[in-house]
Amino acid sequence: MYNKLAELLAPYEGEKGALIPILQKVQGEFGYLSDKAIHEIAHFMGTSESEIFGVATFYAQFRFTPRGKHVVKVCLGTSCYVRGATQIMEALEQKLGIKSGDTTSDLEFSFERVACFGCCALSPIIVVDDTVYSKITAEKAKQIVSSYE
Amino acid sequence: MKFEEIQNRAETEWEALEHSEKPRILVGAATCGRSAGALNVLQTFNEELAQRSIDAIVMQVGCIGLCYLEPLVDIIKPGYPRICYSSVTPEIVPELIEDYLIKDNPRPDLALGTIGDGEVEGIPKFFDLPMLKAQVRIILRHCGTINPEDINHYIAHGGYSGFARAIEMSPGEIIEEIKKSGLRGRGGAGFPTGLKWEFCRKSPGREKYLVCNADEGDPGAFMNRSVLEGDPHSVLEGMLIAAYAIGATHGYIYCRAEYPLALQRLNIALAKMKEYGLLGENILGSGFDFDLEIKEGAGAFVCGEETALMASIEGKRGMPCPRPPFPAQSGIWGKPTNINNVETLATVAAILQKGADWYTQYGTERSKGTKTFALAGKIKRTGLIEVPLGITLRDIIYDIGGGIADDKQFKAVQTGGPSGGCLSDEHLDLPVDYETLTRAGSIMGSGGIIVADEDTCLVDFAKFFLTFTQAESCGKCVPCRVGTRQMLNILERITKGGGEEEDIDKLQKLAETIRDGSLCALGGTAPNPVLTTLRFFRNEYEAHIKEKRCPALVCKELVSYYILPDKCEGCMICLRNCPVGAIKGEKRMVHIIDQDKCTKCGTCLSVCPPRFHAVTKVSGEKIEVPEEPTPVASSK
Numbered sequence: 001m002y003n004k005l006a007e008l009l010a011p012y013e014g015e016k017g018a019l020i021p022i023l024q025k026v027q028g029e030f031g032y033l034s035d036k037a038i039h040e041i042a043h044f045m046g047t048s049e050s051e052i053f054g055v056a057t058f059y060a061q062f063r064f065t066p067r068g069k070h071v072v073k074v075c076l077g078t079s080c081y082v083r084g085a086t087q088i089m090e091a092l093e094q095k096l097g098i099k100s101g102d103t104t105s106d107l108e109f110s111f112e113r114v115a116c117f118g119c120c121a122l123s124p125i126i127v128v129d130d131t132v133y134s135k136i137t138a139e140k141a142k143q144i145v146s147s148y149e
Numbered sequence: 150m151k152f153e154e155i156q157n158r159a160e161t162e163w164e165a166l167e168h169s170e171k172p173r174i175l176v177g178a179a180t181c182g183r184s185a186g187a188l189n190v191l192q193t194f195n196e197e198l199a200q201r202s203i204d205a206i207v208m209q210v211g212c213i214g215l216c217y218l219e220p221l222v223d224i225i226k227p228g229y230p231r232i233c234y235s236s237v238t239p240e241i242v243p244e245l246i247e248d249y250l251i252k253d254n255p256r257p258d259l260a261l262g263t264i265g266d267g268e269v270e271g272i273p274k275f276f277d278l279p280m281l282k283a284q285v286r287i288i289l290r291h292c293g294t295i296n297p298e299d300i301n302h303y304i305a306h307g308g309y310s311g312f313a314r315a316i317e318m319s320p321g322e323i324i325e326e327i328k329k330s331g332l333r334g335r336g337g338a339g340f341p342t343g344l345k346w347e348f349c350r351k352s353p354g355r356e357k358y359l360v361c362n363a364d365e366g367d368p369g370a371f372m373n374r375s376v377l378e379g380d381p382h383s384v385l386e387g388m389l390i391a392a393y394a395i396g397a398t399h400g401y402i403y404c405r406a407e408y409p410l411a412l413q414r415l416n417i418a419l420a421k422m423k424e425y426g427l428l429g430e431n432i433l434g435s436g437f438d439f440d441l442e443i444k445e446g447a448g449a450f451v452c453g454e455e456t457a458l459m460a461s462i463e464g465k466r467g468m469p470c471p472r473p474p475f476p477a478q479s480g481i482w483g484k485p486t487n488i489n490n491v492e493t494l495a496t497v498a499a500i501l502q503k504g505a506d507w508y509t510q511y512g513t514e515r516s517k518g519t520k521t522f523a524l525a526g527k528i529k530r531t532g533l534i535e536v537p538l539g540i541t542l543r544d545i546i547y548d549i550g551g552g553i554a555d556d557k558q559f560k561a562v563q564t565g566g567p568s569g570g571c572l573s574d575e576h577l578d579l580p581v582d583y584e585t586l587t588r589a590g591s592i593m594g595s596g597g598i599i600v601a602d603e604d605t606c607l608v609d610f611a612k613f614f615l616t617f618t619q620a621e622s623c624g625k626c627v628p629c630r631v632g633t634r635q636m637l638n639i640l641e642r643i644t645k646g647g648g649e650e651e652d653i654d655k656l657q658k659l660a661e662t663i664r665d666g667s668l669c670a671l672g673g674t675a676p677n678p679v680l681t682t683l684r685f686f687r688n689e690y691e692a693h694i695k696e697k698r699c700p701a702l703v704c705k706e707l708v709s710y711y712i713l714p715d716k717c718e719g720c721m722i723c724l725r726n727c728p729v730g731a732i733k734g735e736k737r738m739v740h741i742i743d744q745d746k747c748t749k750c751g752t753c754l755s756v757c758p759p760r761f762h763a764v765t766k767v768s769g770e771k772i773e774v775p776e777e778p779t780p781v782a783s784s785k
Contacts, residue, residue, distance in 0.1 A: 016482065019464035020447055024406070058466040058623075060448030061406055078369035078563065078599045079525035081613050090750070094728075115450065115617060117407060118371035119184050120523055120597075121216030121531035130409075132184035 004029065005037060009044045019045065023056055032063040068103045068110035070148045072096070073127040074141075077116030080124040084137070088124055089113065091138035095145055108149070152313040152433050155425055156304055163305030172205045172250055175223040177293055179212035179378040180410050181371070185219035186238070193239040194222075197246050205250070211379015213293030215280060216532035218261065221293070226250060230267030232260050233275050280530045280549050285511055287519050288495045289535045292379030297414050300421040303382040309427065311501030312389045316435040320350060323394040327497065330505035331517030336362055336453070336490030337565065337594040338670070339516075339583040342497070345487060348477035349395040352485035359397035360481070360488040361388055362458060363404035363411070366450040367566030368617060370597035372521040373491040375533050377404070377411035380495070381418040385441070387494030389427065390501050392439045395487050400439065403458055405446040415443055450621035454669045455488050457623065468623045469669035490595070492521060513539040516582035526563075526599040529554050536581075543577040546600055557602040561686065565594025567614040568674035570681030571607060590681045592674065606703035607686040608693050611678045612640040618675035629672030632663040636679060644704040648694035657683060698769025705749045711772040712753070714739045716763035719781045723753035723764065738778035 008025050012018040022045075026037050033056055042049040056062040074080075074089050089100070092111065098104055100113040119125045122134035126141055133144055166173070174194055178187040191207065198205050213221060218235035224245065225231045232255055234245065241259060248254040255269050262275030275281065295302035303309070315323050328343030349357060361384060365373040376384060388400055404412055419441060422428040430438045444462050451457045452467040459481050461467035480486020489497075496518060500508045512518045516538040522545065525531050529551035536545065542562060546552065553559050561571045564581075570591030572579075579585050586593050601610060619633040636659050639652050660676030660683075667673045683690060692698045699707040712723070712732075719737040731747045734740030742753065757764040765772065 017462055017464040020461065021445070024445060024447065055464065055466055058449060058468075062447065076368070078566070078597070078613070079531075081368075082526050082599065082601055082605055082610070087751075114407070115366070115621075116368035116370070117180075118365065118374040119181050119216075120369050120371055120525035120599075121533070122181055122184055122219065123525060125184065132180065134181075134184040 075125040079120035159301035159304035173225040174207045177221040178209040181216045187220040193242040211292040214533040230263040235261040330508045335492035349487040357397040358486040359400040361402045383495040387497035400441040511537040522596045527602040528600040561601040563599045565592040570677045573685040606701035611682045614678040626668040628666035645706040734778040
């Protein structure tokens with residue numbers, strides 16, 4: 001891991017304001033920001049781990065625990081909300097047996113809520129990995145997730 | 150290379166495409182089209198054409214705005230006008246190829262409209278359709294028509310001629326032109342763009358920054374995404390013009406990570422600009438140097454605020470700072486910085502291409518030009534529209550949007566996202582411009598328009614927005630951090646039936662304190678949804694508080710489900726489907742819901758056969774039902 005990290009960090013040597021792109025890059029590679037990774041990044045940037053944590057925890061994108069193989073995201077934007085996203089949320093919580101923000105114990109699924117994907121005209125929306133599903137119902141959402149099992 | 154040469158080459162290439170013997174197939178493959186299955190359609194076209202050995206040009210284009218009819222496919226067959234087909238599925242593709250491309254039947258039954266010159270019997274003109282008739286497309290002029298990944302398509306449609314004109318002018322002249330156009334910031338605040346540029350221009354310092362704010366964070370808004378996906382060069386041309394006018398040497402595009410396709414298209418566009426000498430040193434031989442880089446947002450709504458956005462670019466927590474100093478005086482790394490929204494910049498390119506006088510023919514006295522709106526919610530025709538400012542909300546919702554979906558009643562329209570307000574039917578005839586919407590208690594905002602119908606509970610709706618802003622509050626200042634939390638607690642209490650008489654006054658006072666006392670616009674506008682719903686829909690708050698009733702039957706704690714004894718046929722369907730076993734009964738016996746066990750999931754209501762219609766949902770009333778299952782009415 002250390003070699004890979006050093007390789008990822010090298011291009012940012014001396015660059016101003018590189019912390020967020022670095023965190024994105026590292027998370028992109030390892031799926032989440034581990035304590036070790038944070039430690040290395042702090043060392044590389046010549047700052048403290050708490051500084052790095054301070055920035056990383058501010059942004060919704062960053063995670064500190066491993067993620068499931070598939071990521072199910074339910075959009076709770078305004079348009080999805082008025083068209084029944086709450087029911088979809090509940091149906092999937094029931095189906096996966098976890099709350100949003102959590103990962104199933106077998107590391108198969110992570111479940112997240114997202115503020116808006118910008119597909120409002122086709123709401124409600126769910127996104128599994130990188131596929132966007134539009135005009136979803138609670139029933140359809142469960143079927144879609146089943147297809148990834 | 151001289152710009153004339155670049156232009157000639159692009160035009161020649163476009164002409165060749167226009168006069169090509171090959172049919173052209175344009176698939177609307179922006180994010181909205183893709184979520185409706187556009188990529189499957191695209192793949193099917195490629196396969197089916199190959200199978201028949203038909204040589205055609207299949208290309209991806211951006212979103213033309215009729216999202217509710219996605220996927221949209223345009224076919225341009227030599228000798229025929231361009232025809233747009235809607236709701237295209239992979240199954241329809243072979244039919245279109247066989248009937249239209251091979252034979253000469255354009256299938257009017259599947260067509261939506263013809264675009265451009267020429268007519269086809271039985272097919273209306275696309276831009277005469279009700280959703281498009283009132284629109285004026287300036288910002289969206291190329292979306293759905295050109296290949297966003299081909300810079301030549303943009304150039305052949307007049308692209309970068311605005312920048313070419315700009316470098317013949319002095320920066321002062323450009324700023325005057327923008328001032329004359331009356332353009333105001335399209336991110337929501339409506340500050341005059343020319344004036345903003347002038348401040349930055351006059352600010353001392355050799356190193357200046359330009360930022361394009363593409364952190365479209367309002368839930369319910371997708372205008373900027375569509376422009377970036379469908380016509381990225383129009384934004385980039387606007388950035389070149391702005392940078393030249395203010396004297397910036399370096400630019401950032403701050404785009405949210407939730408828009409992967411927009412980011413991909415921007416990256417392709419930047420590479421092409423470099424190749425064409427439109428970025429870097431001595432651009433088009435003018436002596437003007439400018440570099441651009443993309444910064445990916447990391448998911449924080451507050452970063453749409455200028456000072457927070459700059460902190461984020463510097464790699465810090467995205468927390469706002471008090472102003473002054475304004476970004477024009479001291480911005481990124483302490484240098485003068487100018488920040489404009491995606492749409493503002495796309496408009497700048499059009500103004501420089503066609504002139505301020507042309508632009509001012511649209512709009513009102515104080516709100517010039519056009520504005521894009523993302524039309525969503527309980528409306529028939531959802532999608533992206535562009536209209537001249539001054540149009541009424543009624544025209545937008547009814548003429549363009551086709552009115553309320555499923556024959557329901559209109560209740561409210563929310564403009565400006567979580568920072569905006571909910572307006573009622575008494576506001577429908579108000580003209581949409583910056584001042585009028587602000588006076589009515591809402592804001593123009595970045596352009597989200599969400600329509601709510603009779604089934605939307607506005608207390609719950611206000612709670613939804615506040616849940617969002619509360620979670621997104623950066624926590625720096627007390628009124629916003631603590632105040633929004635307190636407001637949310639009160640709203641939660643009200644929607645759960647625990648509302649107290651004085652809650653309305655408390656909400657009002659808290660809202661005003663947060664509005665006046667917060668550091669940035671997030672806190673300053675967060676109470677707007679509550680303030681406007683309190684003002685225009687107070688009766689709904691009162692019903693929740695005084696009668697413990699939710700008139701729209703939304704708030705779970707305040708509704709109950711009952712099985713009507715005179716209608717139940719004892720079919721066991723609801724009983725079997727109830728996830729918590731709260732229904733008792735047997736075959737041909739009236740079923741009864743145990744109100745203590747019921748979790749109010751609504752399954753019984755949705756599975757009860759429509760011919761029985763025996764489950765009812767009520768709020769604030771009790772329906773008399775037998776205590777134990779009795780034989781059904783029809784067997785008596």
